Amino acid sequence: MAVVSSSSSFLSSLALNLPSSALSSHPRIRFSSTLFSLFPSSSPSSLSSSLSISSSFLFYPVSCRRPSVSSSFSVKASAEKKKVLIVNTNSGGHAVIGFYFAKELLSSGHDVTILTVGDESSNKMKKPPFSRFSEIVSAGGRTVWGDPSEVGKVVGGAAFDVVLDNNGKDLDTVRPVADWAKSTGVKQFLYISSAGIYKPTDEPPHVEGDVVKADASHVAVEKYIAEVFTNWAIFRPQYMIGSGNNKDCEEWFFDRIVRDRPVPIPGSGMQLTNIAHVRDLSSMLTLAVENPAASSGNIFNCVSDRAVTLDGMAKLCAQATGRPVKIVHYDPKAVGIDAKKAFPFRNMHFYAEPRAAKDILGWKCTTNLPEDLKERFDEYIKIGRDKKPMQFELDDKILDSLKVAVAV
Amino acid sequence: MARLVVVQQKQPSFSLLPSSLSDFNGVRLSNSSIQFSKRKEWQAKGAFQVKASSAKKILIMGGTRFIGVFLSRLLVKEGHQVTLFTRGKTPITQQLPGESDQDYADFSSKILHLKGDRKDFEFVKTSLAAEGFDVVYDINGREADEVEPILDGLPKLEQYIYCSSAGVYLKSDLLPHFETDAVDPKSRHKGKLETESLLDSRGVNWTSIRPVYIYGPLNYNPVEEWFFHRLKAGRPVPIPNSGVQITQLGHVKDLARAFVQVLGNAKASKQVYNISGEKYVTFDGLARACAKAAGFPEPEIVHYNPKEFDFGKKKAFPFRDQHFFASVEKAKTELGWKPEFDLIEGLADSYNLDFGRGTYRKAADFSTDDMILNKSLVLQS
Numbered sequence: 181m182a183v184v185s186s187s188s189s190f191l192s193s194l195a196l197n198l199p200s201s202a203l204s205s206h207p208r209i210r211f212s213s214t215l216f217s218l219f220p221s222s223s224p225s226s227l228s229s230s231l232s233i234s235s236s237f238l239f240y241p242v243s244c245r246r247p248s249v250s251s252s253f254s255v256k257a258s259a260e261k262k263k264v265l266i267v268n269t270n271s272g273g274h275a276v277i278g279f280y281f282a283k284e285l286l287s288s289g290h291d292v293t294i295l296t297v298g299d300e301s302s303n304k305m306k307k308p309p310f311s312r313f314s315e316i317v318s319a320g321g322r323t324v325w326g327d328p329s330e331v332g333k334v335v336g337g338a339a340f341d342v343v344l345d346n347n348g349k350d351l352d353t354v355r356p357v358a359d360w361a362k363s364t365g366v367k368q369f370l371y372i373s374s375a376g377i378y379k380p381t382d383e384p385p386h387v388e389g390d391v392v393k394a395d396a397s398h399v400a401v402e403k404y405i406a407e408v409f410t411n412w413a414i415f416r417p418q419y420m421i422g423s424g425n426n427k428d429c430e431e432w433f434f435d436r437i438v439r440d441r442p443v444p445i446p447g448s449g450m451q452l453t454n455i456a457h458v459r460d461l462s463s464m465l466t467l468a469v470e471n472p473a474a475s476s477g478n479i480f481n482c483v484s485d486r487a488v489t490l491d492g493m494a495k496l497c498a499q500a501t502g503r504p505v506k507i508v509h510y511d512p513k514a515v516g517i518d519a520k521k522a523f524p525f526r527n528m529h530f531y532a533e534p535r536a537a538k539d540i541l542g543w544k545c546t547t548n549l550p551e552d553l554k555e556r557f558d559e560y561i562k563i564g565r566d567k568k569p570m571q572f573e574l575d576d577k578i579l580d581s582l583k584v585a586v587a588v
Numbered sequence: 589m590a591r592l593v594v595v596q597q598k599q600p601s602f603s604l605l606p607s608s609l610s611d612f613n614g615v616r617l618s619n620s621s622i623q624f625s626k627r628k629e630w631q632a633k634g635a636f637q638v639k640a641s642s643a644k645k646i647l648i649m650g651g652t653r654f655i656g657v658f659l660s661r662l663l664v665k666e667g668h669q670v671t672l673f674t675r676g677k678t679p680i681t682q683q684l685p686g687e688s689d690q691d692y693a694d695f696s697s698k699i700l701h702l703k704g705d706r707k708d709f710e711f712v713k714t715s716l717a718a719e720g721f722d723v724v725y726d727i728n729g730r731e732a733d734e735v736e737p738i739l740d741g742l743p744k745l746e747q748y749i750y751c752s753s754a755g756v757y758l759k760s761d762l763l764p765h766f767e768t769d770a771v772d773p774k775s776r777h778k779g780k781l782e783t784e785s786l787l788d789s790r791g792v793n794w795t796s797i798r799p800v801y802i803y804g805p806l807n808y809n810p811v812e813e814w815f816f817h818r819l820k821a822g823r824p825v826p827i828p829n830s831g832v833q834i835t836q837l838g839h840v841k842d843l844a845r846a847f848v849q850v851l852g853n854a855k856a857s858k859q860v861y862n863i864s865g866e867k868y869v870t871f872d873g874l875a876r877a878c879a880k881a882a883g884f885p886e887p888e889i890v891h892y893n894p895k896e897f898d899f900g901k902k903k904a905f906p907f908r909d910q911h912f913f914a915s916v917e918k919a920k921t922e923l924g925w926k927p928e929f930d931l932i933e934g935l936a937d938s939y940n941l942d943f944g945r946g947t948y949r950k951a952a953d954f955s956t957d958d959m960i961l962n963k964s965l966v967l968q969s
Binding site: 381382450452485486493496535539549 | 762763829833867869911917921
């Protein structure tokens with residue numbers, strides 16, 4: 181009887197406090213991985229052999245399924261100390277992720293080695309976050325430099341429980357790291373991919389499981405990792421702010437606002453983007469390390485839970501400086517410039533939401549742009565960047581074509 | 589659309605026809621005896637095997653136009669006794685497109701009607717007190733003062749479930765709207781906000797649902813209908829400004845299910861829930877989605893600057909010209925609710941059951957379109 185079944189399912193879902201969609205929305209969850217947390221971990225090798233035994237699907241009764249997420253979220257953080265290797269890029273927006281992640285793991289009591297690509301003596305190391313690597317060392321972490329394709333040699337034959345590749349954008353670069361990790365019995369492989377691989381859509385946001393661009397190089401990496409490792413997790417970030425960032429984000433706006441220059445924004449300014457404080461990316465990664473069973477086999481959008489429009493970002497940056505802002509919109513094609521060079525964010529809706537992290541890891545977003553930008557601006561002033569002489573060639577070209585006056 | 593009388597004649601097995609119960613105006617004694625015997629008969633029929641303890645006596649304020657049409661059916665199917673409080677201007681029941689004769693007959697034989705004007709506060713209080721209801725679904729309430737007589741008449745009310753609106757949120761550069769976000773005390777929907785505050789201050793067990801844009805068959809707000817008219821006429825679709833503004837549609841059937849899921853749910857006590865689709869959509873994207881769902885070719889979209897026109901009192905576009913969307917994660921996490929319709933499926937459902945059958949609420953009016961299109965023609969020449 182339709183009536184009986186509907187009311188009994190209603191009552192039973194109340195009793196078990198389970199969201200009915202908990203599993204159907206995440207079909208890739210592998211029950212076998214829950215075994216890992218039940219085995220006392222002695223040495224990596226003994227666990228790796230048990231890995232192969234338990235890789236087949238096992239079914240657990242309903243009461244053992246992951247609980248619903250609420251304030252009483254009960255995914256247990258593993259008290260186990262992990263040996264974590266971070267393979268970190270030596271430049272770009274993602275560099276700062278490894279820095280925060282290393283420090284958070286260290287303060288949680290884990291063992292951390294961070295392998296930065298290239299040479300310690302390279303000029304790139306003079307920029308943040310690398311210029312602050314002493315903070316990792318003084319917290320008990322190890323910093324090494326080298327070629328990721330020789331990772332085993334670079335880490336001096338050390339063994340790890342967890343590896344995060346926060347470097348490679350293509351399979352050629354990540355494969356040697358993944359293969360080495362597999363062969364040395366690394367239990368959990370994490371990869372920083374990119375939310376940029378999602379196919380543009382009429383229906384934002386980008387949600388885990390949405391179609392990705394087949395030709396994006398990260399896609400081949402993601403596929404390979406999922407094939408090679410039993411316990412893997414993939415993180416797709418967008419943009420981030422935070423002290424120690426290697427790439428300009430909010431600074432681009434501050435540079436113009438403090439100099440009373442108009443802020444040129446391509447298109448309507450209504451495009452959505454996602455800007456997270458890097459501490460949130462770090463906390464998501466840390467949750468994955470400390471909850472390997474829950475995180476295994478999942479993709480996580482590594483972003484904040486709010487979108488901001490391009491105009492909105494300009495306004496929030498202005499508010500953080502306590503100064504007014506003049507926003508000017510332009511059509512890059514009409515002006516004849518490459519928007520990628522003229523503006524730090526994509527000229528289109530680019531907005532992913534961190535639904536898997538909230539649902540599966542109980543992750544909470546702490547990014548508060550109005551507050552965080554104030555802090556960023558304080559540092560901006562402290563380092564004297566407001567006084568730094570700057571050229572705004574592309575801006576001038578844009579403003580010229582629009583015949584907008586610039587304060588002298 | 590007035591099929592009520594016809595249906596009743598088909599139901600001789602019920603000795604008490606709904607229409608004889610519909611006039612509760614001040615006739616207290618006979619009402620309560622009719623209620624009582626009807627309830628006994630209903631249980632004796634054995635048609636439902638719902639545990640008596642979970643069956644509620646439910647009052648829906650409204651319920652004959654859109655949300656309530658679907659909600660009342662779900663509640664009746666669950667075995668509750670459902671009364672609709674309306675002025676009776678719209679037929680109490682109408683057969684839904686796609687609804688079987690059997691299902692419709694079953695529903696209309698069980699649904700009850702309390703005829704009255706909810707603005708007549710004294711009548712509301714006395715008639716409700718006379719009847720006694722366990723739960724009130726307030727689907728058409730707009731102002732806080734409308735709620736007081738209901739609460740006064742039902743001191744033992746178990747739950748007051750209110751249809752509010754995401755329109756109460758203060759406009760923000762940071763989206764989506766979460767239930768904890770700031771609200772706008774000056775918005776067009778401030779009556780909804782005041783109602784929520786009143787409910788909270790009265791200490792009643794309340795739940796408030798905030799939908800965004802609702803769509804689905806029988807929609808009286810020309811949301812999808814607006815696009816369908818243009819697609820059917822083979823006309824370009826005029827969209828203000830860039831067309832990248834993001835909105836959010838929620839299917840009425842998913843909304844009705846959410847309303848059912850908060851019933852008797854302790855987690856929902858004194859909670860607000862955004863209810864809408866899981867994905868948002870751009871204005872341009874919505875035009876394309878309507879075409880895809882209804883089987884029309886991809887439309888020509890014409891963008892225009894609304895500031896360049898004076899449309900008078902007419903609305904040139906059915907959505908507010910801004911980003912407007914809300915997160916439904918709280919409902920998904922706490923209630924285990926999940927929308928069943930994605931946008932294309934939902935629009936197809938609406939089209940196949942309503943517009944595509946030749947029914948709609950508002951006739952096509954292309955006067956503002958022509959103003960826009962003529963101007964753009966002039967600019968091109």
